[in-house]
Amino acid sequence: MAARASGLTLVSHDGSRFFFDPGALCLEFLTTGGPGELARWDVLHQPGDLAAWLAQSQLRLDPAQVTVSADELAAARRLRDALWRFARARVAGQSTPAADLATVNDLAGPAPLVPRLTAGTGADTVHSWALPATGTSALATIARDAVDLFSGPYADRIRECAGYCYLIFVDTSRPGRRRWCAMERCGNRQKVRAIRARQKPTGAD
Numbered sequence: 001m002a003a004r005a006s007g008l009t010l011v012s013h014d015g016s017r018f019f020f021d022p023g024a025l026c027l028e029f030l031t032t033g034g035p036g037e038l039a040r041w042d043v044l045h046q047p048g049d050l051a052a053w054l055a056q057s058q059l060r061l062d063p064a065q066v067t068v069s070a071d072e073l074a075a076a077r078r079l080r081d082a083l084w085r086f087a088r089a090r091v092a093g094q095s096t097p098a099a100d101l102a103t104v105n106d107l108a109g110p111a112p113l114v115p116r117l118t119a120g121t122g123a124d125t126v127h128s129w130a131l132p133a134t135g136t137s138a139l140a141t142i143a144r145d146a147v148d149l150f151s152g153p154y155a156d157r158i159r160e161c162a163g164y165c166y167l168i169f170v171d172t173s174r175p176g177r178r179r180w181c182a183m184e185r186c187g188n189r190q191k192v193r194a195i196r197a198r199q200k201p202t203g204a205d
Protein backbone atom coordinates (compact mmCIF):
# COMPACT_ATOMS: atom_id res chain seq x y z
CA MET A 1 0.00 0.00 0.00
CA ALA A 2 1.26 3.48 -0.79
CA ALA A 3 2.36 5.48 2.22
CA ARG A 4 0.10 8.38 2.96
CA ALA A 5 -0.06 10.97 5.64
CA SER A 6 -1.84 9.78 8.76
CA GLY A 7 -2.35 11.22 12.21
CA LEU A 8 -3.87 14.45 13.41
CA THR A 9 -3.19 17.49 15.58
CA LEU A 10 -4.71 17.42 19.06
CA VAL A 11 -4.99 20.08 21.75
CA SER A 12 -4.09 19.13 25.35
CA HIS A 13 -6.19 20.31 28.29
CA ASP A 14 -3.44 22.88 28.96
CA GLY A 15 -3.93 24.30 25.46
CA SER A 16 -0.71 22.97 23.92
CA ARG A 17 -0.94 21.32 20.52
CA PHE A 18 0.73 18.07 19.55
CA PHE A 19 0.70 15.68 16.64
CA PHE A 20 -0.71 12.23 17.36
CA ASP A 21 -0.50 9.35 14.92
CA PRO A 22 -2.22 6.32 16.45
CA GLY A 23 -1.32 4.23 13.39
CA ALA A 24 -4.87 3.42 12.25
CA LEU A 25 -7.89 5.39 11.08
CA CYS A 26 -10.26 3.68 13.54
CA LEU A 27 -7.96 4.70 16.42
CA GLU A 28 -7.82 8.29 15.13
CA PHE A 29 -11.60 8.23 15.51
CA LEU A 30 -11.23 7.60 19.26
CA THR A 31 -9.93 11.16 19.67
CA THR A 32 -13.44 12.57 19.07
CA GLY A 33 -14.53 11.71 22.65
CA GLY A 34 -15.94 8.53 24.10
CA PRO A 35 -18.06 6.83 26.77
CA GLY A 36 -17.95 7.56 30.52
CA GLU A 37 -15.21 9.93 31.65
CA LEU A 38 -14.19 10.49 28.01
CA ALA A 39 -17.46 12.32 27.30
CA ARG A 40 -15.87 15.62 28.33
CA TRP A 41 -13.62 15.41 25.24
CA ASP A 42 -16.58 14.89 22.90
CA VAL A 43 -16.38 17.00 19.74
CA LEU A 44 -19.30 15.35 17.89
CA HIS A 45 -22.30 17.47 18.88
CA GLN A 46 -23.85 18.36 15.53
CA PRO A 47 -23.79 16.66 12.10
CA GLY A 48 -21.33 19.25 10.79
CA ASP A 49 -18.89 18.29 13.55
CA LEU A 50 -18.39 14.86 11.98
CA ALA A 51 -17.68 16.41 8.56
CA ALA A 52 -15.19 18.78 10.21
CA TRP A 53 -13.42 15.91 11.94
CA LEU A 54 -13.25 13.85 8.74
CA ALA A 55 -11.33 16.76 7.21
CA GLN A 56 -8.77 16.68 10.05
CA SER A 57 -8.40 12.90 10.06
CA GLN A 58 -6.17 10.97 7.67
CA LEU A 59 -9.15 10.82 5.25
CA ARG A 60 -8.74 14.60 4.65
CA LEU A 61 -12.25 14.89 3.17
CA ASP A 62 -13.45 18.30 2.05
CA PRO A 63 -16.20 19.02 4.62
CA ALA A 64 -18.20 20.97 2.04
CA GLN A 65 -18.60 17.74 0.06
CA VAL A 66 -19.62 15.45 2.91
CA THR A 67 -23.27 15.29 3.96
CA VAL A 68 -24.04 14.08 7.49
CA SER A 69 -27.56 13.56 8.88
CA ALA A 70 -28.61 13.53 12.54
CA ASP A 71 -28.95 9.73 12.32
CA GLU A 72 -25.43 9.43 10.91
CA LEU A 73 -24.10 11.58 13.74
CA ALA A 74 -25.78 9.25 16.26
CA ALA A 75 -24.28 6.25 14.43
CA ALA A 76 -20.84 7.88 14.56
CA ARG A 77 -21.03 8.26 18.33
CA ARG A 78 -22.26 4.67 18.67
CA LEU A 79 -19.38 3.39 16.55
CA ARG A 80 -16.81 5.46 18.43
CA ASP A 81 -18.00 4.34 21.86
CA ALA A 82 -18.06 0.69 20.71
CA LEU A 83 -14.51 1.08 19.38
CA TRP A 84 -13.36 2.44 22.73
CA ARG A 85 -14.71 -0.59 24.58
CA PHE A 86 -13.27 -2.81 21.86
CA ALA A 87 -9.82 -1.26 22.13
CA ARG A 88 -9.77 -1.23 25.92
CA ALA A 89 -10.86 -4.86 26.05
CA ARG A 90 -8.00 -5.70 23.69
CA VAL A 91 -5.47 -3.74 25.74
CA ALA A 92 -6.66 -5.54 28.90
CA GLY A 93 -6.66 -8.94 27.19
CA GLN A 94 -10.40 -9.34 27.71
CA SER A 95 -13.04 -10.56 25.27
CA THR A 96 -15.02 -8.02 23.29
CA PRO A 97 -18.62 -7.28 24.32
CA ALA A 98 -21.01 -8.88 21.81
CA ALA A 99 -23.08 -5.70 21.43
CA ASP A 100 -19.98 -3.76 20.38
CA LEU A 101 -19.02 -6.42 17.82
CA ALA A 102 -22.52 -6.10 16.39
CA THR A 103 -22.24 -2.30 16.19
CA VAL A 104 -18.94 -2.42 14.31
CA ASN A 105 -20.15 -5.13 11.93
CA ASP A 106 -23.41 -3.32 11.34
CA LEU A 107 -21.72 -0.04 10.42
CA ALA A 108 -19.08 -1.80 8.27
CA GLY A 109 -21.91 -3.10 6.06
CA PRO A 110 -22.78 -0.19 3.75
CA ALA A 111 -20.57 0.81 0.80
CA PRO A 112 -17.41 2.54 2.07
CA LEU A 113 -15.69 5.59 0.61
CA VAL A 114 -14.37 4.98 -2.90
CA PRO A 115 -10.56 5.29 -3.20
CA ARG A 116 -9.03 7.15 -6.12
CA LEU A 117 -5.68 8.10 -7.53
CA THR A 118 -5.13 11.77 -8.18
CA ALA A 119 -2.24 13.19 -10.19
CA GLY A 120 0.38 14.74 -7.93
CA THR A 121 3.51 16.63 -8.89
CA GLY A 122 5.50 15.10 -11.73
CA ALA A 123 5.10 11.32 -11.89
CA ASP A 124 3.55 11.11 -8.41
CA THR A 125 0.05 9.90 -7.79
CA VAL A 126 -1.78 10.66 -4.56
CA HIS A 127 -4.37 8.60 -2.71
CA SER A 128 -7.67 10.41 -2.21
CA TRP A 129 -11.38 9.62 -1.93
CA ALA A 130 -14.22 10.16 -4.38
CA LEU A 131 -16.49 13.07 -3.43
CA PRO A 132 -19.21 13.95 -2.66
CA ALA A 133 -19.59 11.39 0.13
CA THR A 134 -22.00 10.61 2.97
CA GLY A 135 -21.45 10.12 6.67
CA THR A 136 -22.54 6.50 6.21
CA SER A 137 -19.76 5.75 3.73
CA ALA A 138 -17.15 7.43 5.93
CA LEU A 139 -18.33 5.42 8.96
CA ALA A 140 -18.22 2.21 6.88
CA THR A 141 -14.58 3.03 6.02
CA ILE A 142 -13.75 3.55 9.71
CA ALA A 143 -15.60 0.38 10.78
CA ARG A 144 -13.85 -1.69 8.07
CA ASP A 145 -10.53 -0.31 9.24
CA ALA A 146 -11.40 -1.61 12.71
CA VAL A 147 -12.26 -5.06 11.27
CA ASP A 148 -8.84 -5.12 9.57
CA LEU A 149 -6.94 -3.83 12.61
CA PHE A 150 -8.51 -6.05 15.26
CA SER A 151 -8.16 -9.19 13.15
CA GLY A 152 -4.82 -8.31 11.55
CA PRO A 153 -1.10 -8.82 12.25
CA TYR A 154 -0.91 -5.84 14.63
CA ALA A 155 -3.94 -6.74 16.76
CA ASP A 156 -1.56 -7.64 19.60
CA ARG A 157 0.23 -4.30 19.31
CA ILE A 158 -2.73 -2.13 20.35
CA ARG A 159 -1.65 -0.25 23.48
CA GLU A 160 -2.54 2.53 25.85
CA CYS A 161 -0.02 5.37 26.17
CA ALA A 162 2.41 4.69 29.05
CA GLY A 163 1.85 8.30 30.16
CA TYR A 164 -1.69 7.42 31.37
CA CYS A 165 -3.22 10.02 29.05
CA TYR A 166 -5.94 7.59 27.77
CA LEU A 167 -4.77 7.70 24.15
CA ILE A 168 -4.61 4.37 22.35
CA PHE A 169 -2.33 3.55 19.41
CA VAL A 170 -1.14 0.55 17.42
CA ASP A 171 2.60 0.04 17.37
CA THR A 172 3.52 -0.83 13.78
CA SER A 173 7.24 -0.16 14.27
CA ARG A 174 9.61 -3.03 13.51
CA PRO A 175 11.07 -3.30 17.04
CA GLY A 176 7.62 -2.88 18.60
CA ARG A 177 8.77 -0.71 21.49
CA ARG A 178 6.52 2.33 21.07
CA ARG A 179 5.29 3.49 24.50
CA TRP A 180 3.95 7.00 24.00
CA CYS A 181 1.09 8.72 22.23
CA ALA A 182 3.68 11.28 21.11
CA MET A 183 7.27 11.81 22.26
CA GLU A 184 6.69 15.59 22.29
CA ARG A 185 3.93 15.10 24.86
CA CYS A 186 4.00 12.12 27.26
CA GLY A 187 7.48 10.93 26.25
CA ASN A 188 9.12 14.23 27.19
CA ARG A 189 7.17 14.53 30.43
CA GLN A 190 8.44 11.13 31.43
CA LYS A 191 12.01 12.11 30.55
CA VAL A 192 11.74 15.27 32.68
CA ARG A 193 10.43 13.20 35.61
CA ALA A 194 13.26 10.72 35.23
CA ILE A 195 15.88 13.51 35.22
CA ARG A 196 14.33 15.11 38.30
CA ALA A 197 14.31 11.79 40.10
CA ARG A 198 18.02 11.32 39.37
CA GLN A 199 18.78 14.82 40.66
CA LYS A 200 17.30 14.18 44.11
CA PRO A 201 20.26 14.46 46.55
CA THR A 202 19.38 11.32 48.52
CA GLY A 203 17.89 9.40 45.64
CA ALA A 204 20.80 7.10 44.88
CA ASP A 205 19.95 4.56 42.19
Ligand SMILES: [Zn+2]
Nearest residue numbers: 161165181186
Ligand atom coordinates in the same frame (compact mmCIF):
# COMPACT_ATOMS: atom_id res chain seq x y z
ZN1 LIG B 1 0.19 9.99 26.10
